[in-house]
Amino acid sequence: MNATTRSVWWAWGMLAAATAQAACSRPMAVPMAPVGMSVSFDGERSSGLYPTLLRELGASVGCEFQMQRVPRARLQKLFETGQADLLVPASASPSRDPHGEFVPLLQVRATLLSLSQxxxxxxxxxxxxxxxxxxxxxxxGFSFGPAYEQAMTALRAQQRLVEESDPAGVARALRLGLAQGTVMTANIFIGTLALEPDLAPLMPQVRSEPLEELGWSESGLYLSRHTLGEADRRLLRTAFAQAVRSGRVWRLFVDNYPAGSLNGNVKPL
Incomplete structure (x- = not known):
């Protein structure tokens, strides 16, 4: 066991000790949609860095996270209507703040992605x-802040927006020439290509260009204000914050994504 691994497990141990008298009051409902290597499903079995993080954290603090696959477009509505305890992963967005408490896990930067042109x-x-x-x-359902949302609204009004249910659909739209580019973080897009055999050959063609209005922002998760009491939110807030401080969140990203795919679009807090 190397020094980094020892420090991570020491931090989890400290968290478990600190919360030995606390546990979630009930199982947590966490609907999730596939998103690159962050979240994937084999049938109903979830995998990827966020399910891994939830399972590790749950074992440490006494919480059960019931992860269920749903279409990405439904996630926001489920969260808004009190049918989801956590919204993960999620970027900070003013439209989500009335429904949940945001917990940052890392910093992201969305860019304009295209295939070689x-x-x-x-x-x-x-x-x-x-x-x-x-x-x-x-x-x-993806959001990268007010400037992004305003631009997408304008493109939709001009009938220049192709909306897909997942990143794989976006990649196929670009391959077919239905659109010239997409706006998202490169790790999501490249992670999706890596998992789809018919899309993997596109990886060398991906171009990433920064957009002036889209700088670095925080990404993480939301804890529901509708369904979670203060005690549960406090327990989960503390647990996720410790996972960030220990370096476990960043290590999961480094271990799950192809080398180089995080450069310029994801970094630790």
């Missing part, structure tokens, strides 16, 4: 909206 890509969301021959494919 000859013509220059837009440098900003404003330029993207103004470039009338450029279509964008996105995943329904």
């Amino acid at each position: 000859g013509k220059p890509a837009p440098n900003s969301l404003a330029e993207l909206v103004a470039q009338r021959d450029y279509k964008i494919a996105v995943v329904r």
Whole structure:
């Protein structure tokens, strides 16, 4: 066992000791949708870094997380209507704040992703909206902040937005030429390509370009204000914060994603 692994398990041990008298009041409902290597399913069995994190944390603090596969487009509605205790993974968004307490786990930066093309890509969301021959494919329910949402609303009104249920659908839309680019974090997109045999050959073609309005922001999860009492939220908030401080969250990203796919779009808090 190396020094990093020892420190991680020591931190989990300390967390377990600190919460020995506490446990979640009931099983936690956590609907999830596949998203690259972060969340995947084999039938109903969930895997990926976020299910792994939840299982480790649950074993340490006495919480059961009941993870169930649902379409990405349903997640936000389930959370808003009190049918989900956690929304994970999720970017911080003002529209979600009335429904949940945000817990940051890492920093992300969405970029404009495309397959190798000859013509220059837009440098900003404003330029993207103004470039009338450029279509964008996105995943329904993804959000990367107000500037992103405003740009997508404008593109939708111009009928230049292709909306798919998951990142694999976005990749196939780009391959077919239905759209010229997508906006998301590169690790999600590349992780999806790596898991899909018919899409894996596209990996060397992926181009990532920063967009002026989209800087670094926090990503993590939301704890429901509708379904969770303060004691459960406090326990989970503390547990996730400790997972961040111990380096376990970042180690899961490094271990799960292809080398280089995190550069410029994901970094620790």
